[in-house]
Amino acid sequence: MFEKLAVAAVLAVAAPVALAAPMVQQLADNVYMMSEFHYVSLVVVGEDGVLITDPAFTPRAQSMKAAIAGITDKPVTRIVLSHEHYDHVGGTEVFPDAQVICHASCQAVFDLDVSGAAPGNVDVTFTDSLTVDFRGPTVNLYYYGPADGFGSAVVHLPEARVAFTADLYEDRSLTHGMWMDDDNYLAIRRVLQELRKMDLLHAVSSHSDDTSVRIVDENAAFVEDLFNLVGGAIGKAMQEGGPRQVMMSMSMWPQELKLPQYADWKGYDEHLPTHVRRMALSIFHGG
Ligand SMILES: [Zn+2]
Incomplete structure (x- = not known):
């Protein structure tokens, strides 16, 4: 008490x-x-x-x-x-x-x-x-x-x-790594896909006064690019050496895998590694 x-x-x-x-x-x-x-x-x-x-x-x-x-x-x-x-x-x-x-x-x-x-x-x-x-x-x-x-x-x-x-997303900004521990990137990807199907006038997010649907569209594209980048690395490692190769490679990917087309987003250098890690864990072991 x-x-x-x-x-x-x-x-x-x-x-x-x-x-x-x-x-x-x-x-x-x-x-x-x-x-x-x-x-x-x-x-x-x-x-x-x-x-x-x-x-x-x-x-x-x-x-x-x-x-x-x-x-x-x-x-x-x-x-x-x-x-x-x-x-x-x-x-x-x-x-x-x-x-x-x-x-x-x-x-x-x-x-x-x-x-x-x-x-x-x-x-x-x-x-x-x-x-x-x-x-x-x-x-x-x-x-x-x-x-x-x-x-x-x-x-x-x-x-x-x-x-x-x-x-789930910010405006041209990568969420600070310390808030990512509880995120499942496959579910975020699905939510963004569903939001895009809803034909919205306002996409309200919990910490932003800007309801532009553009922000959903841009984040859906970012998550798709991150999914393809990390998913590609997982697929290649699986082919080369199975799950053991994936586990050995996974610790390297946060420093190795980049998405330079988003380099002008706030927090890119500092937080992209955490986003790569979250996507890798979400794809490989589900959370
Ligand atoms: Zn919040």
């Missing part, structure tokens, strides 16, 4: 305490995006209540609640968590009328939480897909594999042509 309280105290100090107003952008009828403290959420207004994604942590959830009151007097009744990572899932207690929705694999991770950030219970789970019925714009949740964390959800609003994902 002491350990749990100590960690919670550290997080409480680290979290912003002053309430500010989130940046609010309307994406379609009854569909909004709210951005504050470097986290972005969807806010979708239905006849029975409001659906939000990722309140993230308590002060941000309080600020969102105040901003939502400026849009509608309906309560938040659905909270969709994009994945189980604790920095995305706090603050649900600010919305006591809401059902918490997360992929079926989330609860097992929440049960391990010592920070106090995870919600106590997930009210609604899904495995492959779920349509959230709150008499509002259609909101479909899809699971395409453990892209970032075990329970990565894709939130798709087909009439609004909006999708929301968390932590």
